[in-house]
Amino acid sequence: MPRAAARCSRPVWPGAPVPLGARFRAGPDGRSGTNFALWAGGAEGVELCLFDDEGEGGGERRVRLTELTHEIWHGFVPGVMPGRRYGYRVHGRWDPWTGARWNPAKLLLDPYARAVDGEFLLPGEVYGHVRDWPDQRVADTVRDERDSAPYVPKGVVVHDDDDWADDRRPKTPWADSVIYELHVRGFTRLHPGVPRELRGTFAGLAHPAAVEHLVRLGVTAVELLPVHQFAHEDHLLRRGLRNHWGYNSVGYFAPHAGYAATGTRGEQVGEFKRMVRALHAAGIEVILDVVYNHTAEAGELGPTLSLKGIDNRGYYRLQSDPRRYADYTGCGNTLHVVQPQVLRLITDSLRYWVTEMGVDGFRFDLAAALARSMHDVDMLSPFLAVIAQDPVLRRVKLIAEPWDIGSGGYRVGAFPPLWTEWNDRYRDAVRDFWRHALPDVREMGYRLSGSSDLYAWGGRRPYASVNFVTAHDGFTLRDLVSYAHKHNEANGEGNRDGTDDNRSWNCGTEGETDDERIRALRRRQLRNLLTTLLLSAGVPMLVAGDELGRSQRGNNNAYCQDNEIGWVDWSLLDDPGWRALCDLTARLIRLRHAHPVLRRRAFFSGRAHAEDGLRDLAWFTPRGTEMTERDWYAPAATLGMYLSGRDIPGRNRRGERVVDDSFLAVLHAGDRPVGFALPGPPWARHYEVLVDTDREDQSAAPREKHQAGAVVTVPPRTALLLKAL
Numbered sequence: 001m002p003r004a005a006a007r008c009s010r011p012v013w014p015g016a017p018v019p020l021g022a023r024f025r026a027g028p029d030g031r032s033g034t035n036f037a038l039w040a041g042g043a044e045g046v047e048l049c050l051f052d053d054e055g056e057g058g059g060e061r062r063v064r065l066t067e068l069t070h071e072i073w074h075g076f077v078p079g080v081m082p083g084r085r086y087g088y089r090v091h092g093r094w095d096p097w098t099g100a101r102w103n104p105a106k107l108l109l110d111p112y113a114r115a116v117d118g119e120f121l122l123p124g125e126v127y128g129h130v131r132d133w134p135d136q137r138v139a140d141t142v143r144d145e146r147d148s149a150p151y152v153p154k155g156v157v158v159h160d161d162d163d164w165a166d167d168r169r170p171k172t173p174w175a176d177s178v179i180y181e182l183h184v185r186g187f188t189r190l191h192p193g194v195p196r197e198l199r200g201t202f203a204g205l206a207h208p209a210a211v212e213h214l215v216r217l218g219v220t221a222v223e224l225l226p227v228h229q230f231a232h233e234d235h236l237l238r239r240g241l242r243n244h245w246g247y248n249s250v251g252y253f254a255p256h257a258g259y260a261a262t263g264t265r266g267e268q269v270g271e272f273k274r275m276v277r278a279l280h281a282a283g284i285e286v287i288l289d290v291v292y293n294h295t296a297e298a299g300e301l302g303p304t305l306s307l308k309g310i311d312n313r314g315y316y317r318l319q320s321d322p323r324r325y326a327d328y329t330g331c332g333n334t335l336h337v338v339q340p341q342v343l344r345l346i347t348d349s350l351r352y353w354v355t356e357m358g359v360d361g362f363r364f365d366l367a368a369a370l371a372r373s374m375h376d377v378d379m380l381s382p383f384l385a386v387i388a389q390d391p392v393l394r395r396v397k398l399i400a401e402p403w404d405i406g407s408g409g410y411r412v413g414a415f416p417p418l419w420t421e422w423n424d425r426y427r428d429a430v431r432d433f434w435r436h437a438l439p440d441v442r443e444m445g446y447r448l449s450g451s452s453d454l455y456a457w458g459g460r461r462p463y464a465s466v467n468f469v470t471a472h473d474g475f476t477l478r479d480l481v482s483y484a485h486k487h488n489e490a491n492g493e494g495n496r497d498g499t500d501d502n503r504s505w506n507c508g509t510e511g512e513t514d515d516e517r518i519r520a521l522r523r524r525q526l527r528n529l530l531t532t533l534l535l536s537a538g539v540p541m542l543v544a545g546d547e548l549g550r551s552q553r554g555n556n557n558a559y560c561q562d563n564e565i566g567w568v569d570w571s572l573l574d575d576p577g578w579r580a581l582c583d584l585t586a587r588l589i590r591l592r593h594a595h596p597v598l599r600r601r602a603f604f605s606g607r608a609h610a611e612d613g614l615r616d617l618a619w620f621t622p623r624g625t626e627m628t629e630r631d632w633y634a635p636a637a638t639l640g641m642y643l644s645g646r647d648i649p650g651r652n653r654r655g656e657r658v659v660d661d662s663f664l665a666v667l668h669a670g671d672r673p674v675g676f677a678l679p680g681p682p683w684a685r686h687y688e689v690l691v692d693t694d695r696e697d698q699s700a701a702p703r704e705k706h707q708a709g710a711v712v713t714v715p716p717r718t719a720l721l722l723k724a725l
Helices: 136-143 183-189 202-206 208-217 232-240 267-281 307-315 341-355 383-389 425-435 442-448 516-535 570-574 576-594
Strands: 023-028 030-040 045-051 061-065 067-069 072-076 085-091 155-157 179-182 221-224 226-232 250-254 285-290 361-364 395-400 417-423 466-467 537-543 617-620 639-645 662-668 674-677 687-693 705-707 711-715 718-724
Touching: 030 085, 030 307, 045 072, 045 361, 072 307, 085 307, 155 383, 155 466, 179 183, 183 202, 208 267, 208 576, 250 267, 250 341, 267 285, 285 341, 285 395, 307 341, 341 383, 417 425, 425 442, 425 466, 425 516, 442 639, 516 537, 516 576, 516 718, 570 576, 576 687, 639 674, 662 674, 662 711, 711 718
Parallel strands: 179 221, 179 537, 221 285, 285 361, 361 395, 395 417, 417 466, 466 537
Antiparallel strands: 023 030, 030 072, 045 061, 045 085, 067 072, 085 155, 226 250, 617 639, 639 662, 662 718, 674 711, 687 705, 687 718
């Protein structure tokens, strides 16, 4: 316990048990102050700790909260103004053998803190147990009595005074969405158009130079890697590294202070809101990647930062031996979402980010862990049921990473309507096709046409599939065609971390090369992959920098690389080859926005709906004939996909029939040229080439025209998009 800590002489009024957290407001007699409310089930006492900038013991003043309503400790303290720092000390039994880990020597972050000041350092004082106990087998059972306050950040009282009346959410329909996954710090850290003092911050992402690139590409939403307050792991700090990605949350209401340019005494909240407004003004939605499946407190040997010290048994899933944690996440712990207070924490946090911070949706990391009932993944679980009926949350974009590491945790295609999912089967099929490693082309056919085998149930649509070839976790697009193996030595884990299942092809040489033949092939493969992604039915997701040819030097797990490995290199735009790739990406997105046949709102039927036999979707061999059942079960390097714009189901906002151009996409992954016979009537009489990935210059469409029936020579490893005339 801090010897110099003092009891606060301020009066403490009963206050209210709701809302949870610290809320600044006027008191019963008109005096301003802050109401504090903390759920701490099973605790024997709670002390509110208020911190001044100066004074003995770090300026800590303690206020004992004596009011207890439904396991919520609460009190109103007059005179506590916005910007004041605070934390809690929670008293109770220390009995790890039964899961009880209360330790009032540890200052705890309010789970509802809306801003956080300071960083988590991780010396022994931050651990609830004696970390260096001689017998490590029982180290977690021996309580550490040292004060942790000097080594942990504090919550900050924030004044809720923002008005969103002038904000206009884009509300882009799912079918029209193009998602761009980016890291707030990594995206702008090297951006030459962003002022140096703003790089790597929310304000930097809001800067016109950063927004201009997003607008030029034509993406409709940014998916931000975690921006909740997070902590760096001890093993990284000891190696001189940091958690760059942020999948180590500790504050579900607080924007990460490390991304703030304006200050950390609540200023980060306003800075985040201004960023959202700037993106909305440009027509871009903001989706947050959120980590509610686990926290930075890890397992029984992890630090005591917040929930573990408030009520360990109430917040975390424990094993039959309650000293141990159930771990469905690979991070040491799993939040016990079936507990009402945990479910309340998560849904309160989600609603806060929508209603008060202006965000438009969420991507849920390891969402299967949230959907577990007592043990198994359950699509009728309390979490999914609450989301489905919540009047705020059911209206925003919901994306599941539909797996965790536990038994039965892989659930791609199983999440209920309202949800979209990251489709890793799309990723694997497209990677395998372009490295010519698919045993047959059935899988590719399903993935290109919206994955009806996974999502055509319960009223779900093609946009239930978030299609991606790369994500933050894994190779970048350029590394996918440059490395056959991971090269994660910089992470300090002996290259053991990161997946070995990359489905990559280095085009003949490992890593960077001066061989222009290989370099040209790699650029063409990148064009093939991007073209495939942006022409597929479903919602495409790009990763920031892939359109520029960004490399992580073969690192497929750059979670701890807060440096040039993990940052976007904007100097690539000075290279004509990489600028051409960016041009193609923008042109493909424009094509997608312009043509509803590329943004299907319903699955293809494959049946003829007209007397001439034209179908909404048809597949062709290089001979110009429709594929047979036998063709689907054979390995193939070439696939033709015809999309009819004459038979698009649904109507526009005016109730009019939707009619569009028709297109033929030819994907050829073979290493030799192939002749492709262009299908004649009823499919088309003539064709015009709009995309040819064999070309280096992608600033404009080739506009070559061919008669139906003509045999077009498709160069090795090339994709063509032709408009039917």
